[in-house]
Amino acid sequence: MSAITEQESVPTAGPRLVETAPGYRPGRTLPLRVEAVRQLKRRRTLVMGAVMGLLPFILLIAFAVAGSPGAENGRVTLMDTATASGANFAATCLFVSAGFLLVIPVALFCGDTIASEASWSSLRYLLAAPVPRARLLWSKLAVALGLSAAAMILLPLIAFAVGTAAYGWGPLEIPTGGTLPAGTAAQRLVIVVAYVFVSQLVTAGLAFWLSTKTDAPLGAVGGAVGLTIVGNVLDAVTALGSWRDFLPAHWQFAWADAIQPRPEWGGMVQGAAVSVTYAVVLFALAFRGFARKDVVS
Helix, strand or coil, rough: CCCHHHHHCCCCCCCCCCCCCCCHHHHCCCCCHHHHHHHCCCHHHHHHHHHHHHHHHHHHHHHHCCCCCCCEECEEHHHHHHHCCHHHHHHHHHHHHHCCHHHHHHHHHCCCCCCCCHHCHHHHHCCCCCHHHHHHHHHHHHHHHHHHHHEEEEEEEEHHHHHHHCCCCCCCCCCCCCCCCCCHHHHHHHHHHHHHHHCCHHHHHHHHHEEEEEEHHHHHHHHHHHHHHHHHHHHHHHHHHHHHHHHHHHHHHHHHHHCCCCCCCHHHHHHHHHHHHHHHHHHHHHHHHHHHHCCCC
């Protein structure tokens, strides 16, 4: 009779243990620093940074050529006070870009995460490194959101500097009446940027989820931008009544309440709650779907 080892003769109960290489730590795979440097060197990151940085100069040239904006029909808007001070110029740049321009970097950075790896046929090699799927998604998502936040900070920061150099350091003139001291205005604009970032989490969630579903980065980016535009169109349909309260687009300009003498937080709280709710669902769908996906590219 052949010898039977003790390990073979005693049946094991419970889950089967999976052996790993000595020193392997899943949490140390694909470090955020490595992924961040890798994404920063990409051409689309540099181009998007240039676009965000050039917009204030384009508006400055437009005002210099066409002259200071004036109120129409006696109604003063934020655009009409753009040349009053550096704070007004920064607020105007946020106003003209929050509806669409700031959607582009969020959709681009989050929609290009997994789909680009799949299109380059490098996704399966990343997973074979081995990088756990959840770790891969977390690293990609964290860097994408970080780049999105950087783009949103870069725009008002440059706008504030350019506006101050062109129109001086002064209080923020509120279209509805009154002013905010320059220091207070700067603090309020920080709140505005934070809210704009939170409101764009829906677009980030859409782009990230679509990125796990397709091998075409442009499909994920375009799909997220398209669905965001659809949301804006639906919000314009007043016949929907209170149903519009469930649309993230309905609250995208709620940040205007933060640059009032007495800020109102109700709209921003509701908008943030709607955006975060949608984003959490979309991020969960992305993680759940990718964990079960048959990666062949």
